Amino acid sequence: MDEISILIGGKAGFGIDRSGAVLGHLLNKLGYRIYIYRDYPSLIRGGHTFSIIRASKTRIAVHNDKVDFVLALNKETLDLHKDKLKKDCMCIYDSDQTTIPPNVCCLGLPLSKFLKEENGPEIMRNTCIIGALTKAIGIDFSVLESVLKKEFTKDVELNLKVAKRGFNEAKELIRIEPLKQESFPLLTGNQAIALGLIKGGLNAYISYPMTPSSPILHYLANIADDFGLDVIHPESEIGVILMALGYAYAGRKAAVGTSGGGFCLMTEGLSLSGMAELPIVIVLGQRPGPSTGLPTYSSQTDLHFALNAGQGEFVRFIVAPGDAEEAYYWSAISMNMSWKYQIPSIILSDKDMGEGVFNFDLKTVSQLPEEKPYMWDRKSPYKRYLVAENGVSPLAFPPVKNEIIKVNSYEHDEFGITTEEPGETIKMQEKRLRKEKFLSEDLESIETVNLYEGQNKDIALLCWGSNKGVCLEIGKKLGVKVIQPIVLNPFPIKQFQQALSGVKRLISVENNATAQLTRLVNNYGISVYEKILKYDGRPFSVEELEKKVKEVIV
Amino acid sequence: MTTQDLGTYAKNTWCPGCGNFAILNSIKAVLKSIQEEGMPLENVVLVSGIGCHAKIVDYVNANSFYSIHGRVTPVAEGIKLANPNLKVIGFAGDGDAYGEGIEHLIFAAKRNINITMIIHNNRVYGLTTGQYTPTSPLGFKGRSTPKGSIEPPINPLELMLASGATFLARGFSHGIEQLKKIFEEAINHKGFALIDILQVCVTFYNMYEYYDKRTYELKEHNTGDYFEALNKIREWNYHDDSKIPLGVFYKKETTTFEERLSTSKKEGINIDSNIEKVLADAT
Numbered sequence: 001m002d003e004i005s006i007l008i009g010g011k012a013g014f015g016i017d018r019s020g021a022v023l024g025h026l027l028n029k030l031g032y033r034i035y036i037y038r039d040y041p042s043l044i045r046g047g048h049t050f051s052i053i054r055a056s057k058t059r060i061a062v063h064n065d066k067v068d069f070v071l072a073l074n075k076e077t078l079d080l081h082k083d084k085l086k087k088d089c090m091c092i093y094d095s096d097q098t099t100i101p102p103n104v105c106c107l108g109l110p111l112s113k114f115l116k117e118e119n120g121p122e123i124m125r126n127t128c129i130i131g132a133l134t135k136a137i138g139i140d141f142s143v144l145e146s147v148l149k150k151e152f153t154k155d156v157e158l159n160l161k162v163a164k165r166g167f168n169e170a171k172e173l174i175r176i177e178p179l180k181q182e183s184f185p186l187l188t189g190n191q192a193i194a195l196g197l198i199k200g201g202l203n204a205y206i207s208y209p210m211t212p213s214s215p216i217l218h219y220l221a222n223i224a225d226d227f228g229l230d231v232i233h234p235e236s237e238i239g240v241i242l243m244a245l246g247y248a249y250a251g252r253k254a255a256v257g258t259s260g261g262g263f264c265l266m267t268e269g270l271s272l273s274g275m276a277e278l279p280i281v282i283v284l285g286q287r288p289g290p291s292t293g294l295p296t297y298s299s300q301t302d303l304h305f306a307l308n309a310g311q312g313e314f315v316r317f318i319v320a321p322g323d324a325e326e327a328y329y330w331s332a333i334s335m336n337m338s339w340k341y342q343i344p345s346i347i348l349s350d351k352d353m354g355e356g357v358f359n360f361d362l363k364t365v366s367q368l369p370e371e372k373p374y375m376w377d378r379k380s381p382y383k384r385y386l387v388a389e390n391g392v393s394p395l396a397f398p399p400v401k402n403e404i405i406k407v408n409s410y411e412h413d414e415f416g417i418t419t420e421e422p423g424e425t426i427k428m429q430e431k432r433l434r435k436e437k438f439l440s441e442d443l444e445s446i447e448t449v450n451l452y453e454g455q456n457k458d459i460a461l462l463c464w465g466s467n468k469g470v471c472l473e474i475g476k477k478l479g480v481k482v483i484q485p486i487v488l489n490p491f492p493i494k495q496f497q498q499a500l501s502g503v504k505r506l507i508s509v510e511n512n513a514t515a516q517l518t519r520l521v522n523n524y525g526i527s528v529y530e531k532i533l534k535y536d537g538r539p540f541s542v543e544e545l546e547k548k549v550k551e552v553i554v
Numbered sequence: 555m556t557t558q559d560l561g562t563y564a565k566n567t568w569c570p571g572c573g574n575f576a577i578l579n580s581i582k583a584v585l586k587s588i589q590e591e592g593m594p595l596e597n598v599v600l601v602s603g604i605g606c607h608a609k610i611v612d613y614v615n616a617n618s619f620y621s622i623h624g625r626v627t628p629v630a631e632g633i634k635l636a637n638p639n640l641k642v643i644g645f646a647g648d649g650d651a652y653g654e655g656i657e658h659l660i661f662a663a664k665r666n667i668n669i670t671m672i673i674h675n676n677r678v679y680g681l682t683t684g685q686y687t688p689t690s691p692l693g694f695k696g697r698s699t700p701k702g703s704i705e706p707p708i709n710p711l712e713l714m715l716a717s718g719a720t721f722l723a724r725g726f727s728h729g730i731e732q733l734k735k736i737f738e739e740a741i742n743h744k745g746f747a748l749i750d751i752l753q754v755c756v757t758f759y760n761m762y763e764y765y766d767k768r769t770y771e772l773k774e775h776n777t778g779d780y781f782e783a784l785n786k787i788r789e790w791n792y793h794d795d796s797k798i799p800l801g802v803f804y805k806k807e808t809t810t811f812e813e814r815l816s817t818s819k820k821e822g823i824n825i826d827s828n829i830e831k832v833l834a835d836a837t
Contacts, residue, residue: 185836228823235661239628246632398617399596408620417564417612
């Protein structure tokens with residue numbers, strides 16, 4: 001078996017998310033490459049939630065529509081996902097809850113009865129069913145045991161007992177053979193972003209909870225001591241970004257994380273960052289809007305918002321990583337570029353990018369370019385806004401003896417004192433905008449646009465962010481190119497045009513209704529042959545995109 | 555160093571007779587005196603918002619962050635948390651701190667973060683040419699309320715006391731000596747300090763005579779007693795023509811936010827090896 005997809009579903013509160021992680025690690029331990037898609041509604045208890053764990057011999061970053069195995073913790077799971085079952089799909093279900101088995105190879109187990117007998121609480125039904133699955137797919141219990149010991153910090157013994165009972169009661173249906181290849185860490189995109197920010201020198205992470213970025217806040221709060229971080233959850237996103245700018249003024253690297261609604265509140269701070277030239281990194285996890293929209297689902301609808309947010313004109317750096325390694329690498333670069341050019345950076349993520357689980361291979365992450373902030377040489381008297389050729393005034397942070405460090409949201413002179421003089425205004429506006437040219441030049445030595453070749457040189461899929469995984473898989477399958485710009489501002493037009501070379505039909509694939517990347521490349525005179533858009537909050541599956549691309553290229 | 559040295563080349567554009575001059579002169583005098591007591595001036599950072607008050611940072615030759623309307627508090631908090639050795643003094647107007655930025659002020663008080671907030675409370679929007687503010691009296695005739703404001707004022711000191719501020723005082727721009735004394739005490743206070751200053755706007759709301767008649771200095775007042783402080787704070791509600799007490803209402807030493815934030819500023823952490831540990835843990 002080259003790959004297997006397992007769907008586990010139940011009510012919110014059943015521990016589906018944790019189960020997904022356990023299943024991911026179980027198959028990861030055997031050397032499989034993993035991707036986990038997580039689907040849950042915006043509520044705490046009840047409602048249907050599920051995860052699809054896909055394991056493959058080769059790297060993947062997308063889920064399949066059709067699954068090999070269903071673990072149904074309630075009847076609803078089988079009803080709702082009927083169309084996802086492969087013809088020979090297998091299923092383990094709770095026979096205490098579901099009496100009518102569907103027309104698939106089924107294994108009904110009285111989970112509640114087992115739990116009662118093992119003195120396990122109801123919440124451990126998931127552990128029990130995972131135990132059963134482990135047997136059903138022919139994996140040694142010892143593998144599950146090591147995973148559970150790592151994943152659970154409390155009630156480990158009881159969980160093991162319950163899992164063992166499930167294991168013993170099940171029978172082997174198929175056998176998943178261990179692979180002879182190294183296992184890699186499993187990270188969510190959010191975790192990879194967090195670690196990338198740390199790699200970039202993060203001192204403080206400040207955030208107000210908002211799906212899908214809250215997990216970054218939780219994750220960093222948990223590892224704050226290991227990395228000497230201040231992790232702060234203030235009163236609002238406005239408080240968040242202004243606090244972060246206070247950190248920047250005092251010379252400490254801060255990042256903030258939010259979603260579209262919180263980013264709305266941050267825009268005055270974003271503009272202040274542009275004017276006062278205070279570095280800041282903003283993680284913008286997109287979800288469907290407008291307004292509250294579908295809070296726990298995914299979209300790519302804030303590209304133009306990120307490009308244009310904030311009053312006035314100022315330089316910003318925007319990236320959209322497409323997998324865990326890119327999330328790590330580009331988060332570190334965002335921090336470095338923010339500090340080198342004293343500008344805001346925005347990391348555009350989304351719910352599927354942020355909360356999806358990927359394998360992460362640090363060895364494949366390119367060497368980070370050496371980008372250091374320009375620091376004051378302590379020779380000439382300090383001017384916070386010294387007009388420099390590249391627009392970047394050297395930095396100093398208080399306290400500095402006999403020197404004054406003034407930053408200002410008003411237009412200002414070189415010392416940072418307010419001015420409304422027309423000449424000074426032009427000089428300063430031009431100084432600030434000059435930075436973009438130098439930033440673009442730095443970016444030329446980095447791969448800012450990914451090009452994946454196919455046998456067919458004429459056709460290319462154009463995608464960004466979380467659609468990378470699905471496009472790569474379809475590109476490979478159908479033999480077409482895939483072009484994925486990672487840097488979206490300043491737009492790497494040179495590298496983009498190189499990637500386009502020879503392409504006659506460019507097909508854009510986006511999770512929005514108005515083709516935002518398409519419109520961006522249109523600005524550079526590049527036209528797109530066809531657009532494949534999806535805006536129901538759910539990501540493209542392999543099967544879905546394959547069908548749509550085939551319709552376009554026939 | 556004389557207070558003269560603390561000036562800048564920026565042209566002062568406050569109206570003649572503006573209450574802001576008293577605040578400017580007082581803060582310069584205090585900065586001079588705390589230097590003499592051994593605190594280097596470079597350790598001081600001034601933060602201001604937007605409004606007439608905010609120009610003060612252009613006029614003082616010290617580190618400063620001229621921020622945006624309503625956001626003095628979080629900027630000051632960020633600076634303080636980033637480097638707790640800095641002395642952070644925020645200047646904000648009443649529209650600024652009590653209007654647009656009120657949530658930040660409440661949370662800063664709740665956290666008892668060690669910053670000093672000096673509120674230029676002229677009870678009118680000056681820079682936007684005369685509208686009512688959160689502390690204007692009911693019936694205030696401003697440009698947005700030509701028939702008189704239809705909402706009563708808040709008592710900011712009462713709100714701050716309830717929120718957990720550990721130093722609360724009121725000053726008046728007609729009393730430099732008292733202002734200096736209060737500023738110095740507030741700056742030296744360990745914890746969140748707020749001074750509400752009746753700062754007269756001569757152009758849009760000239761209250762010199764009104765305040766001269768009604769203000770008095772607090773004497774034999776126990777600043778350590780919450781309820782005594784509350785009673786004194788409630789003596790004037792920013793609307794009625796009662797007596798107006800000036801001076802320090804409340805002062806209490808307790809743990810600050812930055813003291814509780816113990817994770818930060820650890821030295822000698824090897825980022826790369828700790829990242830590898832995290833990754834090994836995730837395998």
